[in-house]
Amino acid sequence: MKRILCMLLAAAMLSLTACSEQSSGEDGAQSSPSGEGASPTVETEPAEEEPARLEDDLPDTDLEGWTMRILSHHDPLSDERTIYAYELTGETVNDLIYNRDLSLKKRFNCDFELIPGNGWATDQSMLEASVRAGSRDYDMSFLLPFATSGALITKGLLYNMLAVPHLNFEKPWWHTNVNSLYTIGGYLPFVSSDYLISSYQYANALIFNKKMAMDRGADDIYGMVREGTWTLDAFERVITEFSQDVNGDGQYTDEDSYGFASNFGYHAITWGYAIGELGVQFVDGEAVLGFCDERFYSLAEWLYGILYGGNLTFEIGWDKDCEINWDTDRVFMQAIWLADLVKFRDCESPYGIIPYPKYDEAQDGYYTYMDARSGNMAVPIDAEADTVKNVGLLMEAMSCLNFNDIVPEYLNSIMNYKYARDPESVEMLGYISAGRRWDIGYTFSSVDAGNIVWILDFHLKSTGGNLASKVASIEKVNRKTYQRILDGYADLASREW
Numbered sequence: 305m306k307r308i309l310c311m312l313l314a315a316a317m318l319s320l321t322a323c324s325e326q327s328s329g330e331d332g333a334q335s336s337p338s339g340e341g342a343s344p345t346v347e348t349e350p351a352e353e354e355p356a357r358l359e360d361d362l363p364d365t366d367l368e369g370w371t372m373r374i375l376s377h378h379d380p381l382s383d384e385r386t387i388y389a390y391e392l393t394g395e396t397v398n399d400l401i402y403n404r405d406l407s408l409k410k411r412f413n414c415d416f417e418l419i420p421g422n423g424w425a426t427d428q429s430m431l432e433a434s435v436r437a438g439s440r441d442y443d444m445s446f447l448l449p450f451a452t453s454g455a456l457i458t459k460g461l462l463y464n465m466l467a468v469p470h471l472n473f474e475k476p477w478w479h480t481n482v483n484s485l486y487t488i489g490g491y492l493p494f495v496s497s498d499y500l501i502s503s504y505q506y507a508n509a510l511i512f513n514k515k516m517a518m519d520r521g522a523d524d525i526y527g528m529v530r531e532g533t534w535t536l537d538a539f540e541r542v543i544t545e546f547s548q549d550v551n552g553d554g555q556y557t558d559e560d561s562y563g564f565a566s567n568f569g570y571h572a573i574t575w576g577y578a579i580g581e582l583g584v585q586f587v588d589g590e591a592v593l594g595f596c597d598e599r600f601y602s603l604a605e606w607l608y609g610i611l612y613g614g615n616l617t618f619e620i621g622w623d624k625d626c627e628i629n630w631d632t633d634r635v636f637m638q639a640i641w642l643a644d645l646v647k648f649r650d651c652e653s654p655y656g657i658i659p660y661p662k663y664d665e666a667q668d669g670y671y672t673y674m675d676a677r678s679g680n681m682a683v684p685i686d687a688e689a690d691t692v693k694n695v696g697l698l699m700e701a702m703s704c705l706n707f708n709d710i711v712p713e714y715l716n717s718i719m720n721y722k723y724a725r726d727p728e729s730v731e732m733l734g735y736i737s738a739g740r741r742w743d744i745g746y747t748f749s750s751v752d753a754g755n756i757v758w759i760l761d762f763h764l765k766s767t768g769g770n771l772a773s774k775v776a777s778i779e780k781v782n783r784k785t786y787q788r789i790l791d792g793y794a795d796l797a798s799r800e801w
């Protein structure tokens with residue numbers, strides 16, 4: 305039964321990974337997740353037929369004791385634990401990763417060494433130092449390209465992943481939509497697959513307090529999501545009734561009650577993606593900016609009202625947990641990364657997981673964006689041919705094992721199953737997964753007041769929600785910035801691979 309549930313979860317999450325078109329805002333995410341995968345039947349005993357495992361179809365290979373040295377992102381909030389386990393700890397996902405690597409060591413006669421960075425972008429400076437010195441200190445990397453705003457491209461630090469043997473993008477563990485998005489002119493600097501649990505952990509989503517919803521007779525939010533009526537207006541309506549000056553002191557502080565809690569930076573920029581836009585797209589060799597049309601400006605005015613207008617929203621600090629404890633039942637809805645849900649596992653007040661709302665009912669689906677911390681896998685540009693081949697072999701094998709065993713277990717682990725089974729949250733994960741967007745603009749930006757991707761963070765408050773003139777003042781420099789990255793791409797694509 306557990307495995308059946310895992311497969312349902314995986315199907316829900318993977319429903320769009322294989323088929324979305326990320327470069328277009330027109331027809332990417334569907335308005336509903338794939339039917340069978342997202343309609344959980346956990347209360348019914350299904351026919352006990354184990355789903356077939358998909359094989360990696362890799363050749364028998366003896367790597368003769370070769371050690372793959374993995375350079376990994378590592379900062380206080382996210383690190384190598386998404387891909388690597390140092391020892392058995394009793395924690396399910398950790399131990400699955402540990403045993404996965406153990407089986408690969410035996411199968412291919414190889415070993416792994418994890419070399420962590422130490423801070424936001426030290427991993428990338430370590431990689432750059434190795435490339436400059438020609439010392440080949442690493443064989444593979446798990447980095448956050450976002451952390452150096454395109455320097456991985458403009459400095460030419462990464463091998464062309466399209467030229468790495470053994471990677472088979474036809475297999476369902478590859479996030480082919482993501483890999484297509486970052487392929488320009490026949491060059492692909494990095495890839496994403498189920499090897500990165502982070503590619504699920506850092507999807508932006510919302511949770512709501514089911515106890516508060518029941519006590520107050522709130523609208524049927526799941527029903528609205530399902531029917532396509534979960535819109536900005538509906539969101540505003542359901543959160544408004546929960547804000548209250550609980551202690552009656554005339555101030556709104558962490559002692560009061562709110563309809564919504566969110567970080568006003570990295571979570572808040574999700575709203576631009578939720579209405580179906582992308583920060584930047586590369587079209588026919590040119591950088592085309594999003595977030596600069598009437599629809600976006602209208603969203604910004606609305607969001608100003610939500611975040612700053614009427615004590616509706618409690619602000620969560622940067623990289624901090626919400627100061628209002630979930631179990632006090634004083635926050636009705638909260639912006640999260642899926643990675644945060646492990647912290648809610650022991651909460652008494654049950655939560656339901658839902659996607660961000662649509663702009664209006666006419667919008668074709670629910671969208672969200674993937675935070676930088678989802679990261680990417682890559683190979684240093686100066687890797688020798690044998691190294692490239694070995695890394696390709698192990699990346700493919702690891703991705704396959706994660707697809708079969710680890711991602712389903714991870715998804716199961718974030719469900720709020722301690723007190724109440726909630727098959728509807730499984731269904732909602734399908735909508736969230738289907739609407740995941742990766743954005744070239746975001747990936748190659750930094751947290752910067754002059755970057756269009758971050759405009760809701762830096763300028764919403766100071767402009768009172770009227771962003772049009774601010775956008776106009778930064779458009780030109782943004783086009784230039786992204787054009788420089790496109791030029792870097794062109795240089796790399798022109799090399800022999």
Ligand SMILES: [Ca+2]
Binds near residue numbers: 553
């Ligand atoms: Ca108060």
